[in-house]
Structures are given as C-alpha cells and as structure tokens.
Amino acid sequence: MTISTNDQPEAGPSSSGLTPGPSPYHESSQFRHWRYSPSSLQSIREELNGKSVEIVARNTELEKEAQISLGHSYTDPPPPTAYLTVSDELLLLRFYCSQITQICRRGFGLPDVVESTAISYLKRFYLKNSVMEWHPKNIMPTCLFLAAKTTNYPILMDQFISKFSKLSPDDILDTEFLVAQSLGFEFWVRSPEKALRGWSLDLQNQPDPPIGLIQKTLPDALKNLAHCLLTDLEFIYTPSQIGLASFHLSNSQLVEDYLEHKYSTDSTEDGDEVEIEKLPFGMRKDRLLEILRDIEAIIEKDGQSEIDLKKVKEIDKRLKNCTNPEKIPGTALYVKRKREKETAEAASKAAKTAKAAAAALDRESVFGSVLSIPSSKSPASKDRKPLSPKVTMNGVPVTSGITRPGGAEVALEDEGMGVKDENGIVMGGKGLRDVGLPL
Amino acid sequence: MDLAVRENTQRASRWEKGVKVGEGTFANVYKGIERSTGRKVAIKKIKAGEMKDGLDMTALREVKFLQELHHPNIIGLLDVFSVKQNINLVLEFLDTDLEAVIRDKALIFQNADIKSWIAMSLRGLEYIHRNGVLHRIADFGLAREFGDAGSKMTCQVITRWYRPPELLFGSRFYSTAVDMWSIGTIFVELILRVPFLSGETDIDQLKKTFHAMGTPTEQDWPGHTKLPDYHEIGSYPKNPWWNMISSIGKEGQDLVKDMLKYDPAARVSARKALEHRFFSSYPRPTPPASLPKPLAELRPRALAPDETQGKPALNSSGSGAMKRKAESPQPGRNVARKLVFA
Numbered sequence: 001m002t003i004s005t006n007d008q009p010e011a012g013p014s015s016s017g018l019t020p021g022p023s024p025y026h027e028s029s030q031f032r033h034w035r036y037s038p039s040s041l042q043s044i045r046e047e048l049n050g051k052s053v054e055i056v057a058r059n060t061e062l063e064k065e066a067q068i069s070l071g072h073s074y075t076d077p078p079p080p081t082a083y084l085t086v087s088d089e090l091l092l093l094r095f096y097c098s099q100i101t102q103i104c105r106r107g108f109g110l111p112d113v114v115e116s117t118a119i120s121y122l123k124r125f126y127l128k129n130s131v132m133e134w135h136p137k138n139i140m141p142t143c144l145f146l147a148a149k150t151t152n153y154p155i156l157m158d159q160f161i162s163k164f165s166k167l168s169p170d171d172i173l174d175t176e177f178l179v180a181q182s183l184g185f186e187f188w189v190r191s192p193e194k195a196l197r198g199w200s201l202d203l204q205n206q207p208d209p210p211i212g213l214i215q216k217t218l219p220d221a222l223k224n225l226a227h228c229l230l231t232d233l234e235f236i237y238t239p240s241q242i243g244l245a246s247f248h249l250s251n252s253q254l255v256e257d258y259l260e261h262k263y264s265t266d267s268t269e270d271g272d273e274v275e276i277e278k279l280p281f282g283m284r285k286d287r288l289l290e291i292l293r294d295i296e297a298i299i300e301k302d303g304q305s306e307i308d309l310k311k312v313k314e315i316d317k318r319l320k321n322c323t324n325p326e327k328i329p330g331t332a333l334y335v336k337r338k339r340e341k342e343t344a345e346a347a348s349k350a351a352k353t354a355k356a357a358a359a360a361l362d363r364e365s366v367f368g369s370v371l372s373i374p375s376s377k378s379p380a381s382k383d384r385k386p387l388s389p390k391v392t393m394n395g396v397p398v399t400s401g402i403t404r405p406g407g408a409e410v411a412l413e414d415e416g417m418g419v420k421d422e423n424g425i426v427m428g429g430k431g432l433r434d435v436g437l438p439l
Numbered sequence: 440m441d442l443a444v445r446e447n448t449q450r451a452s453r454w455e456k457g458v459k460v461g462e463g464t465f466a467n468v469y470k471g472i473e474r475s476t477g478r479k480v481a482i483k484k485i486k487a488g489e490m491k492d493g494l495d496m497t498a499l500r501e502v503k504f505l506q507e508l509h510h511p512n513i514i515g516l517l518d519v520f521s522v523k524q525n526i527n528l529v530l531e532f533l534d535t536d537l538e539a540v541i542r543d544k545a546l547i548f549q550n551a552d553i554k555s556w557i558a559m560s561l562r563g564l565e566y567i568h569r570n571g572v573l574h575r576i577a578d579f580g581l582a583r584e585f586g587d588a589g590s591k592m593t594c595q596v597i598t599r600w601y602r603p604p605e606l607l608f609g610s611r612f613y614s615t616a617v618d619m620w621s622i623g624t625i626f627v628e629l630i631l632r633v634p635f636l637s638g639e640t641d642i643d644q645l646k647k648t649f650h651a652m653g654t655p656t657e658q659d660w661p662g663h664t665k666l667p668d669y670h671e672i673g674s675y676p677k678n679p680w681w682n683m684i685s686s687i688g689k690e691g692q693d694l695v696k697d698m699l700k701y702d703p704a705a706r707v708s709a710r711k712a713l714e715h716r717f718f719s720s721y722p723r724p725t726p727p728a729s730l731p732k733p734l735a736e737l738r739p740r741a742l743a744p745d746e747t748q749g750k751p752a753l754n755s756s757g758s759g760a761m762k763r764k765a766e767s768p769q770p771g772r773n774v775a776r777k778l779v780f781a
Contacts, residue, residue: 024570027507128443146494146499149493150499150500157491157492157493169491176493176494177494177521177524178443180499180526181521182442182443184446185506185519185526186503186506187503188507
C-alpha cells in the first residue's frame with residue numbers, strides 16, 4: 001500500500017525521513033491527514049482566527065443593520081481588541097478538553113478510549129473551525145457523543161443529555177453532522193495508550209528485565225499520557241514516540257537502559273555507513289532521545305501546567321461579544337439567514353418538482369398523454385378509470401366511460417402507439433400507459 | 440463559509456451521481472462517475488437524520504474502517520461527502536459479486552477459479568486482521584477493532600449461515616478465528632453451489648453444523664461446554680464429511696478442514712491459510728480477469744436491512760471477501776480483484 005504523494009501531510013518533526021517505512025500507522029488517516037509541523041499548526045490557527053475576526057466583524061455589522069430594519073436597538077461591533085487571539089482560543093479549547101476527561105470519568109464512567117477519542121475530535125474540529133464561530137461548550141458534548149458511538153460505547157441520547165444541564169438533544173443533533181464533516185468523516189484515532197502498553201512489554205525484552213520497575217513506572221507514565229491529551233503532540237509525533245516519551249519522562253533511566261541494550265545488539269557498527277533504516281526504530285539513538293526530550297518539554301509546558309480558570313472565564317466573557325451572530329439562535333441575522341436558507345431550499349425543491357414533472361411529461365410524449373375520455377358519467381370515474389383497451393377487446397362489460405362497439409360514446413384518440421382492433425376500437429394510443437405496459 | 444463546508448463542497452463536486460441501483464432501509468446505492476476522469480464509481484448514500492440518537496452507528500463504523508483500510512482486495516472508499524444530512528460514500532465500482540456468481544447456474548467453476556476467489560478473500564482478510572479489525576462477514580458496519588483483550592463483544596454478528604459455533608454458543612470474547620470459519624463455509628459453498636450450513640434458527644444452525652461434521656467432544660474443542668449459551672445438541676457421529684467436496688482435491692479438503700475446526704484456537708489463521716499447500720499446488724489460481732462472471736449486468740435489487748440475525752441476503756458485495764451480508768450492495772463488483780466477493 002503506497003501513500004499517494006498528494007496525501008502526504010506536512011512533514012512533522014518525526015516524519016522527515018525518520019520513519020522506517022509504511023506500517024499500519026502510516027496508512028492511517030491520522031498520519032495522512034492529521035499530521036502537522038508546529039509551524040503549520042500555528043499558521044492554520046492564525047488564518048482561521050483572522051478569517052473569523054473578519055466574518056464576525058462583517059456579520060456584526062449586518063446584525064446591526066438587520067436590527068435597525070426591525071426597529072430594534074442594536075449593539076456596535078466589538079472593538080478589535082475584544083476579539084480572541086490564537087492563544088485565547090487555545091486556552092479555551094484546552095479547558096474544554098479537560099472537561100471531557102471530567103465527564104467521562106465522573107459522569108459516565110466511560111473507558112479511556114472514548115475520552116481520548118473525544119478530545120482528539122474536539123482538537124481536530126478547531127483546526128477547521130474557530131472558537132469564535134462555534135463555541136466549544138456546544139461542540140464538546142457533541143464530540144463526546146460521537147466518540148462514544150465510533151468507539152463502540154454508545155450512550156442513549158436521553159441518558160447522555162441527563163448528565164448535562166442546559167443541553168437538549170437538538171443541541172447535539174444540530175452539530176453532530178457538522179462535527180463529523182469537520183473531521184472529514186475520519187473517526188479512527190490512534191491513541192498513544194496502546195503504544196505505551198506495548199512499550200511496557202517491549203521494555204521487558206532485554207536480559208534481566210526490570211519488571212518491577214516497569215510495573216512501578218507504568219501508572220505514572222499513563223498519567224503523563226493523560227496530560228498529552230491537552231497538547232498538540234498527537235498532531236506532531238507518532239503514538240509510539242509519545243508513548244515512549246511518557247515512560248522516559250517518568251523514569252529516564254529505565255528507557256535509556258533499554259535503548260542502550262537495543263542499540264548495542266541491533267546495530268553492529270555505529271560508523272557512518274550504517275543505513276538509517278536498519279537502525280532500531282529507523283533512526284540514530286541521539287535523534288530518538290532528542291525527539292523524546294522535545295515531547296517531554298511539550299508535556300511539561302502545555303500538558304501539566306494548571307489551566308488558569310480566571311483567564312478562561314475572562315476569555316469566555318469576551319467571546320460573548322465576538323461570536324459570529326449568524327450562529328447564535330435568536331439574533332436577527334440568525335433568523336434572516338434561516339429564512340434565506342428556507343427560501344433557497346423551497347426554491348430548489350420547487351425546481352426539482354418542476355424538473356420531475358417535465359421529465360414525466362417527456363416520458364408521456366413518447367406514448368402520448370393519458371387517455372382523456374369525455375364521458376358523461378361522473379367526473380370521478382372519468383378520472384380514475386380510463387379506458388382499458390384490453391377489457392374492451394376481450395368483450396368484458398366495461399363499467400364506466402365506454403360501451404362496446406356500436407354504442408361507443410367515446411372519441412378515442414390514436415396518437416402515439418394506438419392501433420384499432422377488429423371492431424374499430426382504438427387500443428393503446430395515448431392510453432397505453434393505462435394498459436399496464438411498462439413504460 | 441465554514442472551512443469544513445467548503446471542503447465538503449469541493450469533494451462533492453468531484454462526483455456525479457447517476458441512476459439508483461439498490462435500495463435499502465439505511466442506504467441507497469447509485470452509479471456515479473468521477474467528473475475529471477469519467478471513472479465509474481458507486482455512491483452509497485446513507486440515510487441519516489431524524490434518528491433520535493443521531494448519526495447511525497453502523498454507518499459510522501463502516502466509514503471508520505473503510506477510511507483506514509487500503510488493500511487491493513478490499514473495496515476502496517474513494518471519498519466521503521455529505522449532501523444535507525446524508526453521508527455519501529464514494530466506493531470503487533465493482534461489476535459483479537460472488538453471490539451473483541454463485542447464483543448464476545450458467546457459470547461453470549473450475550477448481551482454479553475457486554482457488555482464486557478464496558485466495559483474494561484471504562488476502563483481504565489477512566490484511567484486515569493484521570490491522571486489528573474483525574470483519575464479521577458483513578459490511579464493515581459490523582466490523583470492529585479487537586486489540587483490547589478482555590473487552591466484551593456481541594455475539595449477534597455474522598449472517599447465521601456463516602456464523603461459527605462459538606458465537607452460536609454465546610461467546611463474548613472471540614477473535615479473528617470467527618472470520619476464518621465464515622470463509623470456510625463460503626469455500627464449501629463455492630464447491631457445492633449451495634449454502635453449506637443453512638440453519639433456519641440459531642439452534643438449527645448448530646444442529647446442521649453438528650449433523651454435518653459431528654458433535655464436538657471436549658477433546659475437539661476444549662472448554663466449549665462452559666460457553667454462556669452452551670446446551671447439548673444431540674450427539675451426531677463424525678463422518679468424513681469432506682468427501683462431499685472431494686472435487687476440490689486433497690489439498691483443498693485439508694484447507695477447508697483447517698478453516699472449519701471447532702476449536703477457534705486451533706483454526707487456521709488467514710496468514711497461515713495463505714501459506715497452505717493448496718495455493719502452491721496445481722492448478723494455478725485463475726487470473727482475476729479471467730474468472731467466470733455473470734453475463735447480465737447486476738440488476739438493481741433490494742438491499743436487505745441490517746441483518747445480524749436473519750437469513751443472509753447473500754449479496755456480498757464489496758469488500759474483502761467477506762461481505763456476504765446485506766446492505767451494501769455495491770452495485771458492482773469488480774470481478775476479480777476485490778474480493779470479489781465482491
């Protein structure tokens with residue numbers, strides 16, 4: 001399985017010639033579409049932020065106009081300083097990521113895979129959308145609800161809703177599709193937890209394995225992993241690198257002894273001629289350690305630090321004034337957009353109906369239109385029971401609209417494919433459709 | 440416009456939807472083409488919306504797995520886009536499926552053909568298992584990843600006729616071996632041209648299984664009497680049942696026996712099966728392009744609803760081999776490569 005060059009992600013620090021080649025991970029959507037370099041992450045966010053500021057400013061202006069046209073009072077657009085910066089957005093996002101952990105562990109008792117998947121969904125969502133367009137307090141529950149389904153631990157809507165105050169099923173249903181779409185319908189997230197548990201086995205793969213130490217270190221390493229969830233690490237590094245770094249951060253000696261053993265047995269020479277791909281983990285040991293230290297620095301900086309709740313509150317307050325009014329139910333602009341959308345949908349529906357009618361007409365023109373019988377009988381029977389030539393041909397008394405030859409009351413048209421039978425009765429023609437022949 | 444919406448619009452514009460070729464409770468399938476190349480594709484429109492619990496979980500799982508699995512013997516998911524609240528999967532166009540092939544009595548199968556179909560199925564399956572996914576003979580809507588030892592799974596999977604005895608006895612902790620049993624029964628069906636074990640109920644399925652191959656003893660299958668839904672089902676004698684497939688030759692009989700071992704732990708793996716002498720002995724497998732294939736184009740047909748317990752609609756389509764279940768009728772299946780079983 002080759003990865004097409006178009007799909008190559010931005011080369012992150014660990015994908016620049018350091019990977020030992022296609023593995024299941026390298027085929028994953030996570031590698032193909034959700035790997036970034038730190039600088040590309042930054043520029044994506046700056047661009048999103050800039051665009052949202054523009055949109056919010058424009059729409060706030062439009063909201064003002066809409067309010068004025070309704071004769072309501074209005075608010076002026078926020079001053080430029082009021083908008084969220086990229087780091088404001090990130091802090092708010094981090095806060096809501098940590099909320100997922102709380103809800104999973106305390107509210108539902110859901111397994112880690114749901115928690116880590118939901119957090120990844122939330123982080124991915126905000127690489128396609130800005131906090132100023134969609135408030136994370138609305139997107140976070142949706143990510144969790146969706147993640148529970150995609151990881152095989154579905155929660156019934158009613159039960160789910162009951163754990164949140166002020167949340168209705170519609171809040172979830174209205175945004176679930178948006179979230180799925182923002183994720184590119186890619187739902188499988190490779191969590192570093194499996195990698196970490198794999199390392200706990202691999203670390204035993206040496207003479208005189210330090211089993212006791214591994215066991216003692218594991219819980220702490222898992223704690224580090226939980227901190228990773230609040231960072232950008234999954235966008236930059238592989239799950240196995242993150243898993244190993246979590247161990248290294250807990251006990252560097254444990255990991256370095258293992259690497260010492262690994263590199264001394266697996267590579268015979270450490271001269272320059274050794275091919276990189278043949279080295280353990282496809283890279284030199286010093287490069288691997290450098291990566292581990294980079295990861296650990298990010299865990300310590302972005303993952304372990306306390307979230308400044310005061311700042312979160314301040315940002316959230318500011319956000320109220322710089323949220324895209326188009327997305328807030330109840331605003332004049334929201335109502336206006338909704339109406340526009342409904343009108344457009346009605347128009348497209350009407351166009352569709354017209355098209356279908358035209359197509360039906362077109363079909364009919366091949367065989368002629370439906371027989372219309374100017375009968376003296378009740379109009380209903382005229383409409384409902386058009387002439388059936390088959391019936392007349394077989395001499396079966398006809399109950400409505402027509403009598404047998406001789407007393408025929410009807411003027412049949414023979415357009416289309418009509419033919420006359422031996423009695424001069426026209427068969428088919430415009431009425432072919434009513435004979436039950438396939439059109 | 441939101442970035443995600445813009446991306447979606449771009450994706451959607453790559454594909455042109457054509458006539459409907461299949462209809463089901465959860466999905467409709469259409470022919471389609473890629474605008475830039477004119478390449479034929481199948482577009483599976485999953486009906487979403489208006490469901491109380493949001494996006495359908497079966498659809499989500501199918502998308503989840505197909506997004507990650509890329510193999511010549513697994514139906515390719517080319518794109519996903521949405522129109523209003525419907526998810527559209529753009530799938531590789533395959534022009535027949537194994538069910539249509541089996542059903543077309545005008546076709547004559549040679550052993551080399553059967554070998555080719557089984558080899559393709561096993562290659563798809565081996566890849567899936569290597570990636571930590573159980574197929575469970577269905578659309579990927581029933582697939583799941585399995586790496587978490589100790590997590591319980593449902594036993595109501597796999598169309599009954601292809602369901603292994605451990606699932607019929609209610610096992611909740613099962614493995615890739617379930618898929619191997621399924622492929623074994625399909626192997627026999629290819630030889631006999633009728634379903635091998637066509638039980639009318641779950642109990643009947645066990646009865647038919649034991650009637651055909653003898654009731655398992657503790658030695659055949661250690662521990663099976665401890666399974667949650669175990670009950671005694673007659674004591675049928677063991678017969679050399681493989682004589683009925685003697686036309687496939689001794690190597691083929693051996694492989695079928697390895698696939699249909701009662702003890703899941705003893706059942707052959709996809710990888711080992713591919714190394715079996717059957718595939719290295721004469722005759723060579725038929726090249727996919729030369730495999731028998733119904734003359735008539737696949738007609739539109741009803742897609743069965745998701746059926747985890749009913750009779751198989753037998754329209755395997757799709758993916759790796761397995762897809763013998765309902766619901767995804769890929770309109771077509773490419774003859775040979777995709778597991779044509781699709």
